[in-house]
Amino acid sequence: MKPAKPLLTVDGMSVRFRMPGGRYVAAVSDVSLTLHPGECLVLVGESGCGKSVLASALLGLLPGNAETAGRALLAGDAPLDLLTASERTLARTVRGRRIGLVPQSPAAHLTPVRTVRSHLRETVRALTGVRGTALDPAVEAAAARAAFPTDHLDRHPHQLSGGLAQRAATALALVGDAPLLLADEPTTGLDRDLVERTADELRRHVDAGHALLMITHDLAAAARIADRVAVMYAGRVVETADAGPFFGTPGPRHPYARRLLDALPERAFTPIPGMPPELGALPEGCAFAPRCDRAEAACTRTVPALSAGVACHHPLEEVQPRAGAA
Numbered sequence: 057m058k059p060a061k062p063l064l065t066v067d068g069m070s071v072r073f074r075m076p077g078g079r080y081v082a083a084v085s086d087v088s089l090t091l092h093p094g095e096c097l098v099l100v101g102e103s104g105c106g107k108s109v110l111a112s113a114l115l116g117l118l119p120g121n122a123e124t125a126g127r128a129l130l131a132g133d134a135p136l137d138l139l140t141a142s143e144r145t146l147a148r149t150v151r152g153r154r155i156g157l158v159p160q161s162p163a164a165h166l167t168p169v170r171t172v173r174s175h176l177r178e179t180v181r182a183l184t185g186v187r188g189t190a191l192d193p194a195v196e197a198a199a200a201r202a203a204f205p206t207d208h209l210d211r212h213p214h215q216l217s218g219g220l221a222q223r224a225a226t227a228l229a230l231v232g233d234a235p236l237l238l239a240d241e242p243t244t245g246l247d248r249d250l251v252e253r254t255a256d257e258l259r260r261h262v263d264a265g266h267a268l269l270m271i272t273h274d275l276a277a278a279a280r281i282a283d284r285v286a287v288m289y290a291g292r293v294v295e296t297a298d299a300g301p302f303f304g305t306p307g308p309r310h311p312y313a314r315r316l317l318d319a320l321p322e323r324a325f326t327p328i329p330g331m332p333p334e335l336g337a338l339p340e341g342c343a344f345a346p347r348c349d350r351a352e353a354a355c356t357r358t359v360p361a362l363s364a365g366v367a368c369h370h371p372l373e374e375v376q377p378r379a380g381a382a
């Protein structure tokens with residue numbers, strides 16, 4: 057049974073970038089999501105659809121030319137709107153403590169000249185206040201939480217395999233025992249076996265009560281770990297669904313989400329024709345309409361609202377024959 061109260065409530069969040077000449081790039085448009093403790097929500101979508109911008113907004117790490125609207129409420133003893141909180145509050149009380157970041161390319165996230173032990177000592181000291189003789193046992197306990205082997209603690213990042221670098225980064229993300237974990241493409245560049253192990257390890261932290269927002273374009277990893285899925289297209293969430301029916305039967309209801317699954321090699325392996333639109337020059341109406349074989353006149357006029365989990369004027373209601381299937 058999931059707790060009634062969400063840990064994170066994103067409500068009508070938009071992020072746009074001011075560009076030279078007064079132009080705007082609408083990277084995230086009117087996104088609403090909820091995430092509960094002990095739940096994994098996976099945000100999927102093609103490259104450039106706004107997933108990482110959404111994550112940066114939640115962490116207060118947007119560049120200076122970004123403008124935000126809406127709210128992103130983080131529940132807890134001191135409820136907070138992440139979009140309006142000061143940099144001081146975010147740095148002192150949120151990043152690492154209330155939101156742990158499992159980064160993209162962990163090897164690049166770690167400082168090359170420092171050992172894993174040195175990274176962990178600094179983070180444990182900063183986030184837990186543990187010092188002196190208690191520090192080494194605390195570092196080893198932190199490593200163990202992410203299944204990082206203690207006999208590798210004195211290695212530098214370049215001496216680690218991709219999987220161990222990922223575990224080191226996860227160990228760092230878990231030090232502050234943050235109730236919300238944010239994993240941005242944690243499986244990028246890993247081979248399939250390692251993708252599965254990383255997904256399974258992250259899942260263990262969810263089962264231990266953390267809320268996990270995972271951002272990925274890897275649908276196989278998403279299917280392995282997600283409780284719920286949110287599909288983004290051109291900055292908008294176009295479908296939210298429970299993972300079981302989404303990846304199984306009846307399948308996605310938004311034509312884009314359906315085609316995204318059909319593009320997988322283990323499914324119909326049929327690529328989606330065309331390209332996503334430029335976020336600085338979005339078409340009127342549904343941004344997927346130019347690529348959609350179900351589009352009609354209304355689709356090119358009005359942006360469909362997210363209603364009953366799908367933002368489409370003509371959602372799929374029934375199990376449809378897969379594109380490309382005989």
Ligand SMILES: Nc1ncnc2c1ncn2[C@@H]1O[C@H](COP(=O)(O)OP(=O)(O)OP(=O)(O)O)[C@@H](O)[C@H]1O
Nearest residue numbers: 073081083102103104105106107108109110119335
């Ligand atoms: N500082 C910025 N100024 C202007 N546009 C930006 C800025 N940062 C990101 N964007 C634009 O926002 C859009 C969304 O980018 P984002 O990185 O969130 O996509 P993504 O879905 O995470 O893709 P990927 O999987 O490739 O990381 C892109 O079109 C990008 O060009």
